Amino acid sequence: MTNNRELKFFVDFDGRPERDLALEVDFLDRASSGAVSLFLYSWVSPVVVLGYGQKIGDIDLDWCRGAGVPVYRRMTGGTGVVHRRDIAVSLFLPAEHTWARKITGLYTLFLGALVPALEGAGGRGRYKANPQKGGRDRSPICFEDQLSDTLVADGRKVVGCAQARRSRAVLIHAAVSLNLAVDIYAGAFRVPERRIEEGLGEAVPCGHAENVAPYVVTALEKALGMTARHEELPDHSEFGRKTKVEDLSLGRRR
DSSP, rough: OOOOEEEEEESSOOOOHHHHHHHHHHHHHHHHOOEEEEEEEOOOOOOOEEEEEOOOOSSSSHHHHHHHEEEESSSSSSSSEEEOOOOEEEEEEETSSGSSHHHHHHHHHHHHHHHHHHHTTTTEEEEEOOOOOOOOOOOOGGGGGSSEEEETTTTTEEEEEEEOOOSSSSEEEEOOOSSSHHHHHHHHHTTTTHHHHHHHHHHTOOOOHHHHHHHHHHHHHHHHTTTTOOOOOHHHHHHHHOOOOOOGGGGGOO
């Protein structure tokens, strides 16, 4: 029987992107049975991750291939993010959970919990509920857009957030910028470095995922009214799934 007062959390700060992204699919399946789980991960080498429905033409695959930067597609929506020593925060909820009932309401609750977590870690992040106005087309870079609820610092977006919804479970995911990879963003998305420097920010400048993670766990534990318990990361095959996430820069698609 699932303990609905227990928040099981898992960490992977030296993992493989293809495994961690595949495990998110498995954790979402687990949430459909009533479990609430939190998965925190970080990757040392740079990786480009596109939103589920994002066009592959938004990035320069040749540049990524030449620079040795793999490209993957996540299961949540939104647009592209470059991960390099940042922290990813994925919360999995059963569909009947109070937080999961409304799309906008879930963003508000989730991001609201991240604000004190970032402050505790020595960072910053002000909640911005009002979307930006104007006629500019949506940027293929997640951190350039402020079209929905987000966290900003000095006018720059520092947390990218997206959801994946199934009939019985919901995933809300945040990419928290700690070490802005200006050169990788510029090369992968074909934009000047200055544009990246002016538009993107860091939630905890030069922060470390290992230091930020405890604050995130504590903040979500309190906000959810649950008791957090760390568990070892399960083997992917434990859930009986064979999800494959492949490097798109090599010409393969998930």
